[in-house]
Structure formats: structure tokens, C-alpha cells
Amino acid sequence: xxxxxxxxxxxxxxxxxxxxxxxxxxxxxxxxxxxxxxxxxxxxxxxxxxxxxxxxxxxxxxxxxxxxxxxxxxxxxxxxxxxxxxxxxxxxxxxxxxxxxxxxxxxxxxxxxxxxxxxxxxxxxxxxxxxxxxxxxxxxxxxxxxxxxxxxxxxxxxxxxxxxxxxxxxxxxxxxxxxxxxxxxxxxxxxxxxxxxxxxxxxxxxxxxxxxxxxxxxxxxxxxxxxxxxxxxxxxxxxxxxxxxxxxxxxxxxxxxxxxxxxxxxxxxxxxxxxxxxxxxxxxxxxxxxxxxxxxxxxxxxxxxxxxxxxxxxxxxxxxxxxxxxxxxxxxxxxxxxxxxxxxxxxxxxxxxxxxxxxxxxxxxxxxxxxxxxxxxxxxxxxxxxxxxxxxxxxxxxxxxxxxxxxxxxxxxxxxxxxx
Amino acid sequence: xxxxxxxxxxxxxxxxxxxxxxxxxxxxxxxxxxxxxxxxxxxxxxxxxxxxxxxxxxxxxxxxxxxxxxxxxxxxxxxxxxxxxxxxxxxxxxxxxxxxxxxxxxxxxxxxxxxxxxxxxxxxxxxxxxxxxxxxxxxxxxxxxxxxxxxxxxxxxxxxxxxxxxxxxxxxxxxxxxxxxxxxxxxxxxxxxxxxxxxxxxxxxxxxxxxxxxxxxxxxxxxxxxxxxxxxxxxxxxxxxxxxxxxxxxxxxxxxxxxxxxxxxxxxxxxxxxxxxxxxxxxxxxxxxxxxxxxxxxxxxxxxxxxxxxxxxxxxxxxxxxxxxxxxxxxxxxxxxxxxxxxxxxxxxxxxxxxxxxxxxxxxxxxxxxxxxxxxxxxxxxxxxxxxxxxxxxxxxxxxxxxxxxxxxxxxxxxxxxxxxxxxxxxxxxxxxxxxxxxxxxxxxxxxxxxxxxxxxxxxxxxxxxxxxxxxxxxxxxxxxxxxxxxxxxxxx
Numbered sequence: 021x022x023x024x025x026x027x028x029x030x031x032x033x034x035x036x037x038x039x040x041x042x043x044x045x046x047x048x049x050x051x052x053x054x055x056x057x058x059x060x061x062x063x064x065x066x067x068x069x070x071x072x073x074x075x076x077x078x079x080x081x082x083x084x085x086x087x088x089x090x091x092x093x094x095x096x097x098x099x100x101x102x103x104x105x106x107x108x109x110x111x112x113x114x115x116x117x118x119x120x121x122x123x124x125x126x127x128x129x130x131x132x133x134x135x136x137x138x139x140x141x142x143x144x145x146x147x148x149x150x151x152x153x154x155x156x157x158x159x160x161x162x163x164x165x166x167x168x169x170x171x172x173x174x175x176x177x178x179x180x181x182x183x184x185x186x187x188x189x190x191x192x193x194x195x196x197x198x199x200x201x202x203x204x205x206x207x208x209x210x211x212x213x214x215x216x217x218x219x220x221x222x223x224x225x226x227x228x229x230x231x232x233x234x235x236x237x238x239x240x241x242x243x244x245x246x247x248x249x250x251x252x253x254x255x256x257x258x259x260x261x262x263x264x265x266x267x268x269x270x271x272x273x274x275x276x277x278x279x280x281x282x283x284x285x286x287x288x289x290x291x292x293x294x295x296x297x298x299x300x301x302x303x304x305x306x307x308x309x310x311x312x313x314x315x316x317x318x319x320x321x322x323x324x325x326x327x328x329x330x331x332x333x334x335x336x337x338x339x340x341x342x343x344x345x346x347x348x349x350x351x352x353x354x355x356x357x358x359x360x361x362x363x364x365x366x367x368x369x370x371x372x373x374x375x376x377x378x379x380x381x382x383x384x385x386x387x388x389x390x391x392x393x394x395x396x397x398x399x400x401x402x403x404x405x406x407x408x409x410x411x412x413x414x415x416x417x418x419x420x421x422x423x424x425x426x427x428x429x430x431x432x433x434x435x436x437x438x439x440x
Numbered sequence: 441x442x443x444x445x446x447x448x449x450x451x452x453x454x455x456x457x458x459x460x461x462x463x464x465x466x467x468x469x470x471x472x473x474x475x476x477x478x479x480x481x482x483x484x485x486x487x488x489x490x491x492x493x494x495x496x497x498x499x500x501x502x503x504x505x506x507x508x509x510x511x512x513x514x515x516x517x518x519x520x521x522x523x524x525x526x527x528x529x530x531x532x533x534x535x536x537x538x539x540x541x542x543x544x545x546x547x548x549x550x551x552x553x554x555x556x557x558x559x560x561x562x563x564x565x566x567x568x569x570x571x572x573x574x575x576x577x578x579x580x581x582x583x584x585x586x587x588x589x590x591x592x593x594x595x596x597x598x599x600x601x602x603x604x605x606x607x608x609x610x611x612x613x614x615x616x617x618x619x620x621x622x623x624x625x626x627x628x629x630x631x632x633x634x635x636x637x638x639x640x641x642x643x644x645x646x647x648x649x650x651x652x653x654x655x656x657x658x659x660x661x662x663x664x665x666x667x668x669x670x671x672x673x674x675x676x677x678x679x680x681x682x683x684x685x686x687x688x689x690x691x692x693x694x695x696x697x698x699x700x701x702x703x704x705x706x707x708x709x710x711x712x713x714x715x716x717x718x719x720x721x722x723x724x725x726x727x728x729x730x731x732x733x734x735x736x737x738x739x740x741x742x743x744x745x746x747x748x749x750x751x752x753x754x755x756x757x758x759x760x761x762x763x764x765x766x767x768x769x770x771x772x773x774x775x776x777x778x779x780x781x782x783x784x785x786x787x788x789x790x791x792x793x794x795x796x797x798x799x800x801x802x803x804x805x806x807x808x809x810x811x812x813x814x815x816x817x818x819x820x821x822x823x824x825x826x827x828x829x830x831x832x833x834x835x836x837x838x839x840x841x842x843x844x845x846x847x848x849x850x851x852x853x854x855x856x857x858x859x860x861x862x863x864x865x866x867x868x869x870x871x872x873x874x875x876x877x878x879x880x881x882x883x884x885x886x887x888x889x890x891x892x893x894x895x896x897x898x899x900x901x902x903x904x905x906x907x908x909x910x911x912x913x914x915x916x917x918x919x920x921x922x923x924x925x926x927x928x929x930x931x932x933x
């Protein structure tokens with residue numbers, strides 16, 4: 021029944037295949053101010069699998085407030101792909117803990133933390149000739165200052181987090197295109213009853229170049245919308261833009277819901293060095309190998325599947341701790357999204373993490389994070405509201421005979437104002 | 441300065457804002473606002489060379505508010521309804537240090553030694569609702585009016601206080617903690633009568649902005665009739681959220697139709713013109729709800745005040761002296777109060793010096809003139825009771841207060857303005873011991889407001905207040921308080 025309804029519902033949605041729109045080079049530039057809160061309730065169980073069963077139980081509530089800027093640029097072309105991102109942020113979080121032992125003993129405490137700092141990423145690649153093979157690289161840095169107040173000890177502590185810099189080089193296979201511009205063009209043209217393959221292609225092409233106007237002009241709207249109108253008139257797509265059409269066009273373009281709609285798959289294998297500073301005196305140069313997969317598939321105009329996986333093997337050069345061996349960190353994400361008009365996006369999915377410290381000793385932590393439904397609502401005037409409940413299961417083997425199980429319910433709400 | 445402003449007002453656009461008279465107008469708004477502010481107060485006292493007293497207070501707070509308001513004017517009625525729900529919190533701390541001043545017998549220089557110290561910190565969280573209406577009825581369509589101003593408010597506040605005291609001579613150190621909960625409500629009725637009227641010029645001013653944007657269109661002929669019609673359309677903008685789910689879509693379609701009637705063909709408009717018009721259409725003064733819509737004119741009103749209030753006060757206080765509890769009390773206090781004052785006189789006014797520069801303000805005088813009645817009754821769970829009635833007649837004018845607020849706002853562009861505000865007041869009263877209390881204060885604030893595409897607005901302001909108070913023949917007490925405030929808001933419609 022569900023499949024039948026879905027099939028009927030998707031008939032109009034699949035008139036065109038978004039993956040067929042080949043925009044030579046499309047990009048998105050975003051400057052956003054984000055603020056919100058996350059509430060988390062976490063339960064930890066510590067189990068010893070030795071002679072006596074002695075369970076320990078921890079309860080933890082977290083309220084986190086964050087505000088941050090997010091700037092990123094994504095360009096995908098026939099010949100290259102580039103991603104640049106800068107993320108300065110400020111966070112305030114309050115945590116209270118309740119530790120309950122199997123025997124009658126309860127301990128509780130609270131802490132209040134604030135964190136300010138930022139991180140940045142870059143990755144890019146250049147395709148060899150007209151093939152799907154590319155040479156590429158990536159880099160990453162992060163640094164934060166953390167101020168913590170512990171209610172138990174009544175202490176203020178300030179320290180810089182361990183800064184990290186990575187530079188990786190390598191190559192890979194596959195092309196990923198963003199069909200968000202074509203999806204938005206289709207929506208606008210369909211509302212005006214002038215949707216056709218050619219019209220979507222023409223409008224999608226100029227929408228995909230908005231980032232160039234953003235970089236070139238301070239008040240880029242002035243030039244971008246003028247050129248857009250001229251193009252629509254020149255190609256006789258519309259006779260004129262009425263105030264209603266002008267407002268709808270702007271609403272559809274300002275909404276960030278349909279910005280990231282990927283089509284295709286890209287696999288990259290990179291190797292390089294990461295530099296960490298631990299505390300005041302220790303640092304570490306760490307060779308690493310990274311295998312990543314990024315992709316998506318637009319099932320229809322309203323439905324989208326997105327997936328990604330990042331796997332990094334860390335190979336330490338120095339052995340500060342005896343027996344220190346390579347670490348493996350893996351993550352995977354799979355989401356299916358549904359777009360309702362231009363204002364709503366509902367998505368559902370899961371993500372998983374595997375963090376194997378000294379993994380040859382089989383000490384690991386595996387996390388499965390389920391997001392039953394994530395809602396993004398575009399209010400208007402560049403403002404999105406996002407609500408995301410989640411349920412997380414984490415299983416950790418801390419050392420040989422101790423298994424720790426964590427379960428966490430989280431509710432995250434965020435307001436995003438797109439500044440540019 | 442006044443001459444300069446007068447000259448400025450002479451060299452404006454071809455039309456004067458004050459020439460446009462709208463038969464009716466209105467505004468309907470629903471918005472959310474959040475913000476925060478910092479305030480610091482400091483003072484120093486020197487008492488005949490024997491004492492030196494330093495006082496400082498710091499306070500910071502934040503709030504989030506939800507507002508709904510409706511304004512409506514026609515030939516005979518000016519009516520406004522305003523409601524607010526808010527939650528707020530704040531932290532404040534203060535300290536006072538008193539030093540003994542002594543003369544050093546060797547160096548012959550004055551030196552100081554700490555005599556006593558007291559410090560306190562307090563946090564407050566609370567929420568409240570507020571509803572008010574203001575109605576003026578002009579039976580002859582101009583000049584004379586009667587009306588009724590009514591307001592209702594209720595608050596629930598929770599205070600957590602901590603204070604510490606040290607005294608050198610007694611060598612004691614006392615700390616006290618208290619938690620207080622306050623629930624209060626009031627209802628006020630203020631019948632009013634007087635002369636004069638304030639007209640909102642926001643609508644014609646936005647209509648002139650549209651005319652300016654359209655000046656480069658070949659078919660556009662600037663004429664006062666079209667500006668008047670656009671102003672009337674803006675004045676009916678409040679009806680659109682009531683009628684339509686997407687009010688903006690319908691509103692600008694109607695504006696397009698109106699422009700077509702006056703010879704501007706839709707094909708000539710273009711997306712740029714519409715974007716500029718939409719961005720300039722901010723006909724709301726959401727950040728400053730006391731002075732909305734660029735008022736023009738003068739209004740003098742006299743209003744007797746009837747106010748009934750009821751409050752519940754719950755205190756839980758613990759005082760500690762060297763880690764031992766010396767005093768602990770819980771107290772529930774109920775207070776009822778009825779207040780009547782025969783007259784408060786208020787003069788309000790506004791004038792557009794140019795279409796981008798607006799002057800407005802008000803001044804009020806509230807003497808306990810003719811007849812003033814105050815009754816209050818307090819019952820405490822500790823057994824304390826008080827039932828007091830105060831009556832002042834014409835022959836016993838002892839208490840009065842007066843205040844003024846003026847602002848000068850300059851619109852740099854349609855959506856960005858800077859405002860200079862001056863405000864102050866004077867208070868005089870005689871207490872039960874026949875001591876005269878006089879105080880006055882003046883403040884200056886500079887602020888800027890920006891409205892982003894007619895919905896999203898921010899305000900940043902800073903300034904300082906100077907306050908002077910004096911009791912009978914004692915030395916006057918001066919205070920200086922710098923402050924800064926930031927708010928951000930979003931208008932739903």
C-alpha cells in the first residue's frame with residue numbers, strides 16, 4: 021500500500037530525471053549564522069565480565085547552547101571540485117551528572133563549560149583529462165579554548181584544546197554533481213506552468229552561478245536578479261516577472277533546504293600527515309591514510325538519498341605510551357529526504373561511528389545514531405528552523421574485561437540565518 | 441541647532457509628508473524579540489574628610505518576548521491594543537566600601553583604611569503577561585477628545601540573593617542568603633480627555649520611497665494623487681494578514697494593479713524595482729513600541745488614575761554568622777493597594793524635520809493635585825499587619841513627579857536608522873518623618889536599528905544616565921550609569 025501510494029505520488033515528480041541535468045560547473049557559497057540548543061539525556065552502564073557482577077550506572081543531562089558562523093564554498097565542475105569551509109563557533113553547555121552504583125551509593129555533580137574557537141577544512145581535486153580519475157588533496161585545522169566551571173570542586177579551569185592540523189594528498193575516482201540548482205529551477209518553473217527540460221536547464225545554469233556574483237559584488241542581488249530576469253525574458257520563459265513571481269523566486273533561492281542534492285559517487289584515497297599538540301609539552305606527527313566515499317541519488321524532485329563514509333587509519337610515529345598502536349576511525353551516514361514545496365524538508369536516517377583505539381588490542385567504541393525524523397522548516401527571509409530528535413547507542417570495550425554501554429536521547433533545535 | 445533643523449525642514453522633496461492626510465490607517469503586528477543588556481552604576485561620596493565611600497553595581501540580563509499589537513485610526517477614533525508575554529532573567533552584583541580617612545602624622549598626607557564592606561549578588565528569573573489598550577474618541581473629528589487607557593499586568597518573579605558584610609570595629613563577617621518569590625498583578629484605568637491629535641506619517645513616508653524608486657521609469661509621472669493612493673494602500677496593509685495566508689503576495693499584486701491604473705505598465709517594473717520596493721516597505725516600528733509610525737502633531741491629555749494591585753510575596757531568608765545560622769525566616773506577605781490620582785498631564789508631539797529626520801517626544805507631569813488617595817494593606821504570615829490610607833487634598837501639594845522623553849531619528853536608508861534619545865525626570869516627595877526627598881536624572885542614548893527585508897530586525901544602543909538625589913539638607917548624592925543594550929527580533933506578520 022505504501023509502495024503504491026509512493027509510486028502514485030512520485031509520478032509527477034519523475035517527469036524529469038534530476039541526474040540528467042548536466043550543468044558544466046555549479047557551486048554554492050554560504051555564510052550562515054547558526055544558533056540553537058541541544059538537550060541530551062544519557063544513561064551509561066558499566067559491566068564487568070569477570071568473577072563478580074558489579075554494575076555501575078551513570079545518568080547525565082546536558083543542555084548545550086551554541087552560536088557560530090559557518091562559511092563554505094562548494095564548486096563541482098567537469099574538471100575540478102573544491103570545498104572550502106571556515107567554522108568559528110561559541111558554545112555554552114551545562115551538564116549535570118548522577119552516578120548510581122549497584123550498591124546503595126549515589127553521587128551527583130554539575131559542570132558549566134564554555135568553548136570558543138574554530139575549525140577549517142579544505143579539499144579539492146583535478147580530473148585527469150576527461151576521465152573520472154582525479155588527483156586531489158585535503159587539509160583540516162581546529163583549535164578551541166575551553167573554560168570550565170565545576171560545581172563539585174567550585175573550580176574555574178581554562179585551557180586550549182589540543183590543536184590539530186592535517187595535510188593529505190592522493191587521488192580517486194568518480195564525479196559528484198549537485199543538482200540543487202536544477203531542483204529549484206524546476207520548482208519555480210512548475211509553479212508558473214512553464215517547466216520543460218530546456219527551461220529548467222537554462223534557469224538551473226544561472227542559479228548554479230550565484231556564488232560567482234556573491235564573490236564579485238558586495239550587493240550581489242542587484243546584479244544577479246537583474247541578469248536572471250533578463251535571461252528569463254530573453255529566452256521567452258516568462259513575459260515578465262510579477263511581484264508575486266519575484267517574491268517566489270527569491271523565496272525559493274534563499275531557502276537552503278535544496279542546496280545540497282548530490283548525484284553520483286566519489287571515492288578518494290588520501291595519505292599524509294597530521295600534527296597534534298597534547299597538553300603543554302607533547303606533540304605528535306601522525307601519518308594517516310584516509311578512504312572516503314561521498315555521494316547521493318535524486319530519486320525524484322522530492323525524494324533524495326544521500327550517503328557518505330570516512331575511514332582513517334592513524335599510524336603514530338612516536339610511542340609515548342608503551343604498546344601504542346595504530347587507531348582506526350570510521351564513520352558512515354545514510355539519509356533519505358523528502359522535500360515538501362520549498363519550505364519543508366523531512367529526512368530520516370542513521371549514522372554510525374567506529375573508533376578503535378589500539379585496535380590490534382580490540383579496544384573499541386561503536387556508536388549507532390538513529391534519527392527517526394529530522395525537520396527543516398524555511399520560515400522565510402533566509403531563516404531556517406531545524407529540529408532533530410535522535411537516539412544513540414554506544415558500546416565501548418574500555419579494557420579487557422569491562423564493557424560500557426551508553427544510551428542517549430537527544431533533541432537538537434537550531435535556527436540558521438543565511439547572511440549571504 | 442533649532443534654526444539648522446528648521447532650515448533642513450524647508451529643503452525637502454517636492455512633497456511634504458504632512459500634506460498627506462489618510463482617512464484611516466492601521467497596523468497589525470506579531471513578533472518575537474530577544475536581547476540582553478549591561479548596566480553599570482558607580483558613585484563616590486566624601487563625607488567631611490572623615491569617610492570615603494565607593495559604591496558600584498553591575499547588572500546584566502536577557503529577555504525573550506512575544507508581542508501582538510493592533511493600531512487603528514479613522515476620522516473619529518484612535519485605538520491601539522498591545523499585548524506581551526515575556527520571560528527574562530538577570531544577574532546583578534553590587535558592593536559598597538567605606539574607608540576611614542586619616543592624616544599620617546609623619547608624611548602629613550591623608551590615607552584611608554577599610555572601615556566596612558558590604559557586597560551582594562542577586563539573580564532573578566521571571567515571566568509576565570501584559571495587556572493594554574489606548575483609545576481616543578474625537579466627537580468633532582478634530583481637536584477635542586475623550587478616551588480610556590487601560591492596562592493589566594501580571595508577573596511571577598523568583599529571586600536568589602546572596603550578601604556579605606564585614607565591619608572592622610565589630611570584626612564581624614555576616615553572610616545571608618535569601619530566596620524570594622513574588623507574584624503580583626495590577627489593573628489600571630485611566631480615563632482621559634484633552635486636545636490635539638497625533639497622525640502617523642509612516643505610511644506616506646513609505647509611499648514617497650516607492651515614488652523615489654519609480655522615478656527612473658519612463659511612464660512614471662510623479663503626482664501627489666498616486667503617492668496618496670500608495671500611502672492609503674500601506675495604511676490598509678494590516679488587513680492582509682487577516683485575509684490571506686501569504687499577505688505579501690497579495691499586497692504587492694494590488695500595488696502593481698494600482699501603479700498600472702496610474703500609467704506604470706507592469707512590464708516596465710522589473711524584478712529590481714520590486715525588490716527595492718519590498719525592502720523599503722518596513723512600515724513598522726517594532727523595536728520602539730511607544731513611538732510608532734512617525735507621529736505628527738501635538739496632543740495634550742489629562743487623565744485621572746485608578747489603579748488596583750494585588751501581590752503575593754514569599755520570602756525565605758537565611759543569615760549566617762561565621763558558618764552558623766543566626767537567623768532564618770519564612771514569610772508570606774499579601775499586599776492590596778488601591779490608588780487614585782486626580783490628574784496626570786501629558787504632552788506628546790512629533791514633527792518630520794525632513795522626510796528622513798523625525799523628532800518626537802513626550803513630557804508628563806503628575807502632581808498629587810486636587811485629590812490623591814492611596815490605600816494599602818499588608819498582611820504577613822509572621823503576624824505583621826499594616827493598613828494605611830494617605831489622602832492629599834488641593835491644599836496639601838507635597839508630592840509630584842515629572843518626566844520627559846525626546847528622540848531624534850535619522851533614516852540613513854529606508855531600513856537603517858540611528859536615534860538619539862534624551863530622557864529624564866524629576867521626583868519630589870515627603871516621607872512619614874516629614875523629610876523632603878528630591879531627585880532628578882537625565883540620560884542620553886544613541887542607538888541604531890536595522891530591519892532586514894521587512895521582517896528581521898536588530899537594535900544596538902548605548903548611553904548613560906546621570907542621577908542626583910538629595911534628602912532635605914543633606915549633601916546631594918550623584919550617580920553615573922553607563923549602559924548598553926542589544927536586541928534581535930523577527931516579525932511573523
